[in-house]
Amino acid sequence: xxxxxxxxxxxxxxxxxxxxxxxxxxxxxxxxxxxxxxxxxxxxxxxxxxxxxxxxxxxxxxxxxxxxxxxxxxxxxxxxxxxxxxxxxxxxxxxxxxxxxxxxxxxxxxxxxxxxxxxxxxxxxxxxxxxxxxxxxxxxxxxxxxxxxxxxxxxxxxxxxxxxxxxxxxxxxxxxxxxxxxxxxxxxxxxxxxxxxxxxxxxxxxxxxxxxxxxxxxxxxxxxxxxxxxxxxxxxxxxxxxxxxxxxxxxxxxxxxxxxxxxxxxxxxxxxxxxxxxxxxxxxxxxxxxxxxxxxxxxxxxxxxxxxxxxxxxxxxxxxxxxxxxxxxxxxxxxxxxxxxxxxxxxxxxxxxxxxxxxxxxxxxxx
Numbered sequence: 001x002x003x004x005x006x007x008x009x010x011x012x013x014x015x016x017x018x019x020x021x022x023x024x025x026x027x028x029x030x031x032x033x034x035x036x037x038x039x040x041x042x043x044x045x046x047x048x049x050x051x052x053x054x055x056x057x058x059x060x061x062x063x064x065x066x067x068x069x070x071x072x073x074x075x076x077x078x079x080x081x082x083x084x085x086x087x088x089x090x091x092x093x094x095x096x097x098x099x100x101x102x103x104x105x106x107x108x109x110x111x112x113x114x115x116x117x118x119x120x121x122x123x124x125x126x127x128x129x130x131x132x133x134x135x136x137x138x139x140x141x142x143x144x145x146x147x148x149x150x151x152x153x154x155x156x157x158x159x160x161x162x163x164x165x166x167x168x169x170x171x172x173x174x175x176x177x178x179x180x181x182x183x184x185x186x187x188x189x190x191x192x193x194x195x196x197x198x199x200x201x202x203x204x205x206x207x208x209x210x211x212x213x214x215x216x217x218x219x220x221x222x223x224x225x226x227x228x229x230x231x232x233x234x235x236x237x238x239x240x241x242x243x244x245x246x247x248x249x250x251x252x253x254x255x256x257x258x259x260x261x262x263x264x265x266x267x268x269x270x271x272x273x274x275x276x277x278x279x280x281x282x283x284x285x286x287x288x289x290x291x292x293x294x295x296x297x298x299x300x301x302x303x304x305x306x307x308x309x310x311x312x313x314x315x316x317x318x319x320x321x322x323x324x325x326x327x328x329x330x331x332x333x334x335x336x337x338x339x340x341x342x343x344x345x346x347x348x349x350x351x352x353x354x355x356x357x358x359x360x361x362x363x364x365x366x367x
Contacts, residue, residue, distance in 0.1 A: 042330055043080060045321035048087050052327075055079050061128040077333035080325075085310075086145045088317040093148035101144030105136045120233045123191065150302055153309045157298050165297045166290050172300060173293045178244040178283040179256040182222050184212060185232045188273040209267055209274035216264055222278050231273070244283055257282065311341055 043050045058079045062071060072078075093101075109132075112121055125132060166173055186205040188197055196202065212229060216222050226240030235242050247253035252268060259265065259279040268275045315338070325331035 040326075042327040043084060043323065043325050045084070045088070045318070045323040047091070050080065050083050050087070054083060057129050057134075058083075061130070074333050074337070077330050077337060080330055081334060081337065084318065084323060085314050086141060088314065088321055088323075089145045089149045089152065090141055091321070092152055092317075093144050094151075097148045097151070098140070098144050100147065101140040101142075104143040105139035108139050109136050116234065117237075127191070127193065149306060149310065153306060153313060155302055155305045155309070157301050161301055162294050162297050163290065165301060166293070169300075170287070172297055173288045173290070175286050175288065176246040177257065177285040178246050179253065179279060180244045180281040180283065181242055181256055181277045181279055182226060182240040183232065183235055183242060183275055183277040184209075184216075184222070184226045184230045184240050185235075185275045186229070186273050187231045189271070192272060205274060209276065213264070213267055213276050216276065216278070222264075240277075241280070244281075252277070311345070 039051050039053045041049045042052050042055065055076055059071060059075065062075070116124070121132075125135065130138075186209050188202045188205060189195060190197060197205075208229070212220075212225055215225065223239030223241075227236065230236040230240050232240075245253060245256075247257045250256065251270065252265070255265060256277070256279055261279055261281060263279050265277050265279075268277075325334055
């Protein structure tokens with residue numbers, strides 16, 4: 001079960017592309033020759049630039065969990081494309097949208113500190129090469145760009161749109177069955193990293209997890225043992241209890257759903273370490289009332305329309321902002337991606353045209 005914050009790569013991606021001269025974690029020009037080479041400007045537009053260090057930070061967060069992971073060859077180009085999109089949209093955001101983005105970032109930061117604690121937050125920022133200011137600025141830009149793009153694209157969602165989606169896509173208003181568990185994890189890695197602990201430590205933890213398993217099976221209080229021995233910083237303060245999850249959300253989700261209430265699992269092993277858990281509750285699936293899911297449905301509709309409308313709009317913004325890709329390799333990859341996207345859009349348009357023509361020329365239905 002991967003506990004490294006999923007927001008890391010996305011949030012780091014949003015820290016780049018600041019207006020020229022804005023704070024990026026480095027005060028003034030970098031006078032170190034090697035660092036200067038790594039911090040070369042790879043793209044620029046009107047009143048902003050994106051540096052190699054911006055890309056490097058994002059790429060580093062994408063492999064923070066496992067440094068040996070191999071990223072796709074075009075990963076850097078995809079990151080640059082995303083950074084350009086965010087910067088161009090953010091430039092056209094209203095002050096009200098930016099203020100709302102900043103408020104969102106403050107709320108997320110406060111909730112993060114409450115849920116994980118300052119020490120764990122600092123650790124996760126460190127392994128993802130971010131500072132607290134990086135993250136807060138990232139979250140603010142993420143929300144600002146998302147909300148502003150909806151306005152810029154002229155996307156509106158009516159009550160009729162919401163009701164139609166609710167009726168046509170019942171899965172969007174259903175909550176799948178969930179399980180609530182209490183876990184006890186002994187890590188065999190340094191934190192949630194790819195670095196294994198020494199073999200003798202791993203062997204000792206292997207012996208201990210079976211000892212704890214026997215104690216729980218003999219009637220020992222799981223919550224008390226979890227508070228004492230559990231090495232997951234998220235669930236340890238709650239006596240090992242995790243938020244409810246559906247079967248696909250956890251690697252052991254199907255096992256949990258097959259267990260009986262209060263049943264104890266066997267000893268499980270994965271890349272993080274050794275784990276046992278207790279099923280506390282099964283929460284049946286349910287269908288939500290329309291009023292309870294309107295915000296969720298609205299987000300679905302906006303996402304779908306944005307996916308359709310945003311690509312040509314972003315190309316217009318890039319042209320209007322005189323965006324230049326200065327790195328030859330990245331320029332070639334972005335050009336290839338743009339050509340592929342344009343070809344896909346043409347194919348879709350041609351298909352819709354043929355579909356409309358076929359409907360127009362179709363013989364009348366037989367009575």
